[in-house]
Amino acid sequence: MKHVLLMLLALLLSSHVTASEDNYAFDDPNTRAQFLRLTEELRCPMCQNQNIADSNAMIAHDMRRKVYALLKEGKSEQQVIDYMKARYGDFVHYQPPVTAATLWLWAIPFAFIVVAMSVVLIRRRTTVDDDNIEEKLAKADAMLKQEKE
Amino acid sequence: MKKFPLVAVPVLLFTVLIVFLFQGLFSDPRELDSQATGKPLPDFSLPDLMQPDTSYGPDDLTGKVRILNVWGVWCVTCAVELPYLTKLSREQDVTFVGLYFDQDLDPDFGTKTLSRVQQEVTDMLSRYGNPYAFNIFDVYRDMSLDLGVTGAPEHFVIDAEGIIRMHHIGDINERVWNNKIGPLYNRLRQQNRSLEAAE
Numbered sequence: 001m002k003h004v005l006l007m008l009l010a011l012l013l014s015s016h017v018t019a020s021e022d023n024y025a026f027d028d029p030n031t032r033a034q035f036l037r038l039t040e041e042l043r044c045p046m047c048q049n050q051n052i053a054d055s056n057a058m059i060a061h062d063m064r065r066k067v068y069a070l071l072k073e074g075k076s077e078q079q080v081i082d083y084m085k086a087r088y089g090d091f092v093h094y095q096p097p098v099t100a101a102t103l104w105l106w107a108i109p110f111a112f113i114v115v116a117m118s119v120v121l122i123r124r125r126t127t128v129d130d131d132n133i134e135e136k137l138a139k140a141d142a143m144l145k146q147e148k149e
Numbered sequence: 150m151k152k153f154p155l156v157a158v159p160v161l162l163f164t165v166l167i168v169f170l171f172q173g174l175f176s177d178p179r180e181l182d183s184q185a186t187g188k189p190l191p192d193f194s195l196p197d198l199m200q201p202d203t204s205y206g207p208d209d210l211t212g213k214v215r216i217l218n219v220w221g222v223w224c225v226t227c228a229v230e231l232p233y234l235t236k237l238s239r240e241q242d243v244t245f246v247g248l249y250f251d252q253d254l255d256p257d258f259g260t261k262t263l264s265r266v267q268q269e270v271t272d273m274l275s276r277y278g279n280p281y282a283f284n285i286f287d288v289y290r291d292m293s294l295d296l297g298v299t300g301a302p303e304h305f306v307i308d309a310e311g312i313i314r315m316h317h318i319g320d321i322n323e324r325v326w327n328n329k330i331g332p333l334y335n336r337l338r339q340q341n342r343s344l345e346a347a348e
Binding site: 057 | 183184185252290293294295296297298299300
């Protein structure tokens with residue numbers, strides 16, 4: 001039992017190991033870091049819930065090769081992202097751009113907070129606004145007294 | 150009367166949520182809006198699959214309405230659609246051009262020879278039918294990447310000016326042809342013919 005648990009733990013911990021097996025040589029550690037970052041950020045169009053670093057689909061393989069080639073040419077990270085977006089659409093990058101259609105992703109949580117806050121505030125104001133409170137308290141006292149008797 | 154709107158708010162929100170989620174049931178996550186549609190073909194210079202000495206460029210795909218079919222012998226759906234494509238090319242005079250790429254022919258660690266690929270292609274086409282006017286060999290799969298191809302089979306309807314008019318992901322069968330691709334193809338061909346007749 002202990003072994004099974006240990007193995008499960010090991011499995012959980014190893015989840016971040018990526019499947020890419022290609023060997024790409026870099027002269028500059030910065031370019032290497034860029035390559036690793038880009039292949040994590042770019043999404044595979046074939047196997048949609050994987051990034052291209054993680055996927056073994058042919059298209060992901062080709063995209064890694066292209067990212068490598070573009071970085072070797074001296075392209076910046078943004079240029080590589082734009083290159084892929086021009087071919088596969090916004091879909092290919094895990095960071096969605098802010099457009100009229102995607103604005104809601106950011107707007108709805110804030111709108112929800114604003115609406116909830118205003119509801120709470122309005123509610124509170126209306127309950128405080130009770131002017132015959134004395135009368136009601138007297139009535140409640142009378143009821144309590146009655147119960148005691 | 151005063152309470153009515155407050156009750157309606159959660160009901161309304163719930164209805165909106167349900168409609169949104171219900172639509173999600175029928176949306177296809179594989180359906181990507183193609184970036185290639187409406188654009189001219191990307192620049193390329195690639196050899197013929199069977200005669201590697203012949204090379205093609207974007208100019209070889211103008212002057213006529215064509216369907217560029219991305220395929221490979223390793224692709225099962227391609228084999229399934231080949232007989233129907235052949236029928237279309239014979240009976241309705243539809244022009245298909247193949248964009249062939251091989252899965253095993255790894256550009257970095259070449260494992261397969263070209264003659265082997267040619268042999269496999271010949272075998273497959275003689276078995277299932279050959280709808281292609283010619284086959285462009287996408288050696289490094291660069292052209293596929295430029296076109297935004299995600300796999301095979303995929304089809305591009307290219308008009309006489311070399312502009313991509315439609316990007317269809319998946320196979321062509323009778324239903325797809327009659328409802329989606331056929332009407333566009335025939336309209337474009339009609340336009341081109343009347344243009345040619347006017348000249």
